[in-house]
Amino acid sequence: MTTKLLVLLCLLLPGLLCAQQKPAPKKAATTKFDPRQRPRNLTDEQLLDQVQRQTFRYFWDFGHPVSGMARERSNVAYEYGNEVVTTGGTGFGIMAIIVAADRKWITREQAATRILKIVKFLEKADSFHGVFSHWLNGETGKVIRFSQKDDGGDLVETSFLFEGLICARQYFTQETKTEQELRNHILWMWEGVEWNWHTQGGQNVLYWHWSPNNGWSMNHQIHGWNECLITYVLAASSPKYAIDKKVYDQGWATGDYFRNGKEFYKTKLPLGFDYGGPLFFSHYTFLGLDPRGLKDQYADYMQQNQAHTRINYAYCVDNPKKYKGYGPNSWGLTASDSYKGYAAHSPSEDLGVISPTAALSAMPYAPAESMAALKHFYNDLGDNIWSEYGFVDGFSEHHNWYAKSHLAIDQGPIVGMIENHRTGLLWKLFMSSPDVQRGLTKLGFESPQIKK
Template identity: 50%
Template sequence: MKRIVLSIAVTSLFFTYSCKNSSAANQKSAQNKTIKSSLTDEQLMDRVQKDALKYFWDYAEPHSMLGRERYHEDDMYPDNDKHVITTGGSGFGLATILVGVERGFIPREEAVKRLSRMMSFLAKADRYKGAWSHWINGETGKTVPFGKKDNGGDLVETAFLASGILMVREYFKHGNAEEQVLAGKCDQLWKGIQWNWYTKGGEKVLYWHWSPDYQWEMNFPLEGYNECLITYILAASSPTHSIDAETYYKGWTRNGTYLTDKKKYGLPLYVKHNYAEEYGGPLFWSQYSYIGLDPTGLSDKLIKNYFEINKNQTLIDYQYCVENPKKWKGYGPEYWGLTAGYTRNENGSTGYTAHMPSNDHGVITPTAALSSFPYTPKESMDFLRFIYTQKPEFIGSAGPYDATSIHYNNWFTPRYLAIDQGTIAPMIENYRTGFLWKLFMNAPEIQQGLKKLSFQSEKYGIK
């Protein structure tokens, strides 16, 4: 799993700044103390969705208008990467903007103009057999290496982006002339991704990276279970560069060996979570692939119900935080959720790690619970109400900060990451209305791709 494997490298390169709660950040937090406990659940969900939208609407990279890798409210913002955009996070940002349009938070006409600008930028940006790199310079469109050899195509980040592009296409394809032009741009970008190239010459597995300089030296096959399922779904659904079903079952499911009969807290895990078989992995594994892919009643040859996998993983995370075996102050039914994001190092500086029950540092990442609304609506609502009404210092201008800890004297880092902020509004909306799930699942290519892989969903007529 890339984010866990590379977390040490990312920390050393970008997140070694000491965490200071600057006066500016504290002032912004103080503005949120007007949140009243009498707000309804609907009002609170509106509030956090609007706040998360600001990350991609107000704080977008100014040239490309795509999502910045990070945004810092404190005075330690690294100016040298303020134009670094993230492809995967931008895909979540596209979904977030669609939620903003659908709910009337932003004008449809303005969104169309901005989305068109984004698609034009992506069409001119560096691509590698159709895939984009993990990071791109928002001013030039050139690749920003994620690591020395990670300087080419990143198929997983491309999948997260492509999922958003498809949903934009589906939302606007029957609109006015300008909207149909936008949908056409999206269609061309989607069809240009050469998914089958990333089988390394026809191996029955997808590979994460390819670079014209280092070829396949990164050597990272996509094998389940982690956040990468959507990559196989899109690759099988491509009308131009598709993979076959054998690649999915031999590669992703490891010939079916990724199944497990293990349980935790009486809840079946169903699949072996990579590097985290006892409790399951960080909660982004139950979120990233499911911004558009609806797990409700979704099955394939091996899995009877994907929703149950995600629900159980989330409940195990919740139960672990309630049990709180390490006795962190604050953990409980209203304050829970472990996933990848910023963390607090022993010396008080800010780092990055994939929080999960087997890697618990006393730091709660708000996106974990907030992006779990479809699976744990009551528990997620309890967290949302608690953090907005009882912990205003944890709230900034774009919603809850990325990392918080009651244990460490109400510590927080006044910073945001696109991949964390970008799942909040979409997953809450999927809980509320199923809006993005309907867009994605009804796309004609997705219907055909899922059928090819022997997926079934009565909800969408896939048999």
């Protein structure tokens, strides 16, 4: 989940439990899924295919029947209700659908039709200066309030959505009626997002939320280092409502947790929290934004993400709290469900819970270590953690706890980041956008993929 949700759920509501979860409605299956029947003795490539394809089903089979958008989670918790769809998770789901089309698990026409359905629904849904809320009702398009005053535009969730939509616009370039229509509708939505509105009247920082009922009262400035780099990149890339570089320098690249420079487990960490924080910081922005050779005045972003991953891995191998099950083939701390409720797992908040998305989405940064974890999760633990939608959200061998849930924002990066490791597909698509290239150049980034 996003930093905002971590703040709300992990700091304000530490005792919130997931105990009273009910399955969300889904299509009736003719036979109950049995993880013990999963294919065995797969090659590495076959295993990667199996995990990506099964995880993709979360977005395809379990997508909301009216809107096509990604459901927030596969169960009902915290009194969400059955209709909750997620803006950011839908962006990740769109990227998973592109991967599925490219690997021919579905046809190209099926993929374009589903994404067009999502886009047309969003065009009629509630938005605020072109910015969408964190949650929507997947049937009506009306805002579902995320917290007491969070009932309007969420700029970060909107950036995750458009990360996926920009990839879709770059992928679906054929002159069929569906693909032409999809490109046009994405462009109209993209041009309509008023990123600079979220500077709250011209301040040199972006604000996370604005609401027609509560204005700027949440007053949440977006500072780094966390998952929100993509928000500043897209805000600078906007064709009509772009921010200036000083908003990036004075807004994003400031605060108590931007620069680091210290060593943890003999690895120097350029940016962020001590020990790196939850691993999703290195996943969400970089589903589309290619970190290979990406540099600006603050960091080399491949080095940053590799360092973050190595520290997370080394901590789990060291296992200072002596949790059962941690080791070289079972590692990865990031935000996910836990036996205590939703938690921002990291070396600084270690509850003994491994989140499969952490190691699997780190495949581009630590391929050998990620593959070892994938084989262990699937071959050795699969009876407990493999399901019809891929791996469950989290597990703790120490506490003999295995989640039954899946979350869109954890499932999506598994499909996308494994694909980026294998082919670089989403990186190539996102970085090929002329708007993105212009925005990165404006902010002072260097990349082999930026055309001079």
